[in-house]
Amino acid sequence: MSKPRKPKGRPVSGWLILDKPVDFGSTEAVSKIKWLFNAQKAGHAGTLDPLASGMLPIALGDATKTVPYVMDGRKIYEFTVTWGEQRSTDDLEGEVIESSDKRPAEQDIRDILPNYTGVISQIPPQFSAIKIAGERAYDLARGGEVVEIPSREVEIFRLTLLGAEKNCAHFEVECGKGTYVRALARDFGVDLGCFGHISNLRRTFVAPFAEEKMVPLADLVALESVEDRDERLAALDALLFDTVEALSDLPHLPLSEDQAYRIRMGNPVIVRGRDAPLEAPEVYATAKGRLVAIGDIAQGEFRPKRVFG
The missing domain is CATH 3.30.2350.10 (Pseudouridine synthase)
Known part of the structure; x- marks a missing residue:
């Protein structure tokens, strides 16, 4: 063997x-x-x-x-939308598929921003990692196919206009999982009647x-x-x-060395202590500052789901 x-x-x-x-x-x-x-x-x-x-x-x-x-986790992006062209990839990389001589006034831009705040419906770009019938959308798009990508709900917590020039505008967005900033740029341009695409994109924050x-x-x-x-x-x-820093948004359960040993063997442990939660769907547990496991608490027991060495 x-x-x-x-x-x-x-x-x-x-x-x-x-x-x-x-x-x-x-x-x-x-x-x-x-x-x-x-x-x-x-x-x-x-x-x-x-x-x-x-x-x-x-x-x-x-x-x-x-x-x-x-x-x-939440994410924050700073991005620039250049007006006058819609592109196949919704950024600088793609071919121009629509164009316009129209340019939006700053107030017109500000007026549409409330439409993109909160839970919104968004159609991901043709060139995206979304799977269509088991295939990545970008693979189908590169092969010349135009596919119907269903819309989905995403959450925009904050959307700020940082500055506006004649041919472009600069924004900051704080958003939830699955949001495509390129799709925001595309939709801004359509709503303003001038078309648009991302010409600069930088992610500055990924929680935590x-x-x-x-x-x-x-x-x-x-x-x-x-x-x-x-x-x-x-x-x-x-x-x-x-x-453990990736888990800072979860409740924390300190363990003794004996409890940590039991958990590493795949066994649950009884949760004790005045401040210990009685029920929790996800908790991370540590012993002497080291991550031991992620699990849940139910009926007074911590049950490990993922154990760390």
Whole structure:
């Protein structure tokens, strides 16, 4: 009987909050970070288009188990809409499919913003990762197909006009999961009768990670020149945030070492303490500051669903 293959790389865990540059894909960024850290596992929490820059949270090791909690978080984008052209991709990359000489007045722009605040119905772009009959929409669009993508509800918590010029306008949006900023630009242009597309897009926040936690890719690449491997990896590891930071919006349950041992064996534990919740659908549990598990509390017991090493 053959032995199971030993995973390649180090069992390093944590979150790197990458400041992704333009013209660098999200999958490409994950591969680069995984290689730099010599990590066994890596994944990102929310794709950024190649033409977009900014925050791309990348999980290493056990932190990949917490990716869904970051993907569900609020996001903030700063973006520029250029008027006069609608493009096939709703950004600079695509072909011009509609054009207009009309340009909106600043007040006209302000007047439509309430229509895009709250829970709204949005049709994702043709060039998006939405699956249609098992195929990615962007693959079908690249093959020349025009597909019917159903609308879906997304939530816009805040939408601000930062400034307006003759040919473009600058915005900031705080939104929920699944919102396509390119679709906002497209729909603004249609509503204003002048057409529009994204000409600049930057993500500045992915809950719970603040903008000041971002690390430019150039800073990471610069560490490649450090010849001593241990020194280089230590410098990279110092840039990671603890896995537990991705769970800051969940209730917290402190455990004793005995309880942590039982949970790591897959067993529930009785929840004690005056401040312990009686019922909770999702809770993260720690022992001595280290993440042990994510689970639920029901009938006075914590039951683990995901256990961490």
